[in-house]
Amino acid sequence: MIKTRKKELGQFFTPARIARIAVSMVSKQQSDKFLAADPGYGEGALSLALIEKFPNVRIEGYEIDGNLVQRHKINDNIKIHHEDYLFKFNNNNYDLVICNPPYNRFQNYENINQIKNLENKLNIHINKLSSSYVLFIYKAIHELKQDGEAIFIVPIEFFNTKYGIDLKRQLHRERTLHSVVLFDTNSSHFDEAITTTCILKITKSANNFIRVCKDRDELIEITKLVNYSEITPEQKWFHIFTQEESFEFKNTAPLYKYAKVTRGIATGANHYFILTPSQVKDLKLPHASVKECIVRSSDVISPILDVQSFDLLKNSDRQVYIFTGSEIDDSATKKYIDYGLQLGVHLTFLNSRRTPWYKLEKSTVYPILLSVFDRSTIKAIYNKASVLNLTTFHGLHVNPLYHKYTKIIYLFFITNIANQMFKASKRIYGNGLLKLEPNDYNNTFLLDFEMIGTKDYNKLGHLFYELEVDNSFSSSIIKESELIFLQYLT
Numbered sequence: 001m002i003k004t005r006k007k008e009l010g011q012f013f014t015p016a017r018i019a020r021i022a023v024s025m026v027s028k029q030q031s032d033k034f035l036a037a038d039p040g041y042g043e044g045a046l047s048l049a050l051i052e053k054f055p056n057v058r059i060e061g062y063e064i065d066g067n068l069v070q071r072h073k074i075n076d077n078i079k080i081h082h083e084d085y086l087f088k089f090n091n092n093n094y095d096l097v098i099c100n101p102p103y104n105r106f107q108n109y110e111n112i113n114q115i116k117n118l119e120n121k122l123n124i125h126i127n128k129l130s131s132s133y134v135l136f137i138y139k140a141i142h143e144l145k146q147d148g149e150a151i152f153i154v155p156i157e158f159f160n161t162k163y164g165i166d167l168k169r170q171l172h173r174e175r176t177l178h179s180v181v182l183f184d185t186n187s188s189h190f191d192e193a194i195t196t197t198c199i200l201k202i203t204k205s206a207n208n209f210i211r212v213c214k215d216r217d218e219l220i221e222i223t224k225l226v227n228y229s230e231i232t233p234e235q236k237w238f239h240i241f242t243q244e245e246s247f248e249f250k251n252t253a254p255l256y257k258y259a260k261v262t263r264g265i266a267t268g269a270n271h272y273f274i275l276t277p278s279q280v281k282d283l284k285l286p287h288a289s290v291k292e293c294i295v296r297s298s299d300v301i302s303p304i305l306d307v308q309s310f311d312l313l314k315n316s317d318r319q320v321y322i323f324t325g326s327e328i329d330d331s332a333t334k335k336y337i338d339y340g341l342q343l344g345v346h347l348t349f350l351n352s353r354r355t356p357w358y359k360l361e362k363s364t365v366y367p368i369l370l371s372v373f374d375r376s377t378i379k380a381i382y383n384k385a386s387v388l389n390l391t392t393f394h395g396l397h398v399n400p401l402y403h404k405y406t407k408i409i410y411l412f413f414i415t416n417i418a419n420q421m422f423k424a425s426k427r428i429y430g431n432g433l434l435k436l437e438p439n440d441y442n443n444t445f446l447l448d449f450e451m452i453g454t455k456d457y458n459k460l461g462h463l464f465y466e467l468e469v470d471n472s473f474s475s476s477i478i479k480e481s482e483l484i485f486l487q488y489l490t
């Protein structure tokens with residue numbers, strides 16, 4: 001099927017592992033006979049996992065895509081309806097609805113009467129901005145038997161978006177959200193598409209609290225109980241579900257007392273400005289026309305970025321140079337500038353505002369580089385190679401008054417405790433990525449480094465020296481430093 005049609009129908013099929021986790025949330029006995037629905041059947045990943053655990057289940061699948069319906073292999077437990085689930089009301093009462101619905105925008109259905117009918121039957125108002133999965137959930141709840149349950153795989157943005165508020169109101173009023181399983185964004189088991197989703201269990205009976213769970217190797221572990229009386233539908237639930245119990249630290253000060261975090265260099269046209277060593281050689285560009293620079297976060301995998309590790313990147317011909325133009329009058333540089341003019345690089349938004357257009361916006365070398373996006377832990381790099389950084393990293397510059405704390409600040413940044421302190425500042429984006437803007441860093445309260453006594457100051461200096469030798473994020477030195485910091489914080 002062509003890509004656009006697949007996208008239109010929201011065809012993302014559930015990996016078997018996730019299907020098993022979804023099925024493990026069903027509270028039935030293995031031998032029970034019951035009736036389930038699998039709306040948006042796809043290739044049947046959820047139904048097949050369900051039958052594996054509950055061999056006596058009867059399932060009704062709904063699938064709009066005729067090709068998938070045709071491909072469906074006959075199975076005694078499953079009956080497929082080649083129909084639009086949203087408009088097919090057959091007065092069934094299901095014991096269970098298990099569903100990975102399409103996440104696309106609710107299409108502007110042509111038949112206005114059909115929409116009115118759906119709104120009346122479900123007693124809702126359909127907002128055109130709503131994603132269709134919300135409608136799938138409303139309909140599933142409507143068709144559940146008393147005490148029945150619905151298991152839905154949905155994007156985590158549901159907890160925070162405006163279009164989800166009406167449904168959150170219903171779940172909150174009726175206390176029907178039983179549990180939520182969040183996936184560990186740091187786990188290698190899951191690809192990106194999965195870490196931005198979660199599983200909801202909705203019951204047709206009231207619950208006192210929402211169980212927030214984490215999947216641990218297909219076993220579901222409760223991490224938090226959220227009392228309905230503590231939350232409102234208008235709040236961003238994702239933050240509430242993931243916030244760890246807050247802990248009051250002593251001896252803290254905002255990072256801006258010691259340092260300033262600033263965005264990295266935006267070139268406006270990386271395809272032109274960013275070069276590999278072989279490109280620099282082929283173009284015969286003199287050293288004065290390029291500067292060393294870290295382009296990708298994945299290029300740095302150890303805490304200390306020293307000259308040797310930067311040389312390794314050069315030797316493997318990674319993009320490590322940024323073209324800066326130069327004052328010197330050499331023909332290769334001029335030729336490359338002319339090439340930029342031919343490409344129209346000087347006309348792009350950022351470059352057209354610079355004089356000359358190829359001049360770097362800044363060329364500050366920051367001693368500490370900090371990740372912008374992350375999954376769950378921030379990445380801090382000690383920039384011993386003194387290279388520039390593009391926007392994949394922010395740069396941290398230490399206030400001259402506190403230069404003597406630079407290495408200690410760095411050690412602090414790679415401890416777990418720093419992660420915990422930054423957690424509350426992170427912003428979650430629609431795609432599930434967590435982002436820290438420069439000011440999110442600057443305004444976070446960390447250890448007030450001046451509180452560190454001379455003996456510990458010297459010990460930390462020594463630990464930094466050992467880290468330079470060890471150069472690993474899994475080093476025990478990080479734990480040792482953390483213990484020293486914790487003495488002051490707790």
Ligand SMILES: C[S@@+](CC[C@H](N)C(=O)[O-])C[C@H]1O[C@@H](n2cnc3c(N)ncnc32)[C@H](O)[C@@H]1O
Pocket residue numbers: 009010011012013014039040041042043044045046062063064065068083084085086099100101102103
């Ligand atoms: C996200 S996929 C999930 C497929 C399958 N349940 C799974 O878990 O692998 C959603 C499926 O819903 C189907 N679909 C989209 N809109 C539908 C509708 N209105 N009624 C029935 N099926 C629909 C798509 O064709 C697609 O196969």
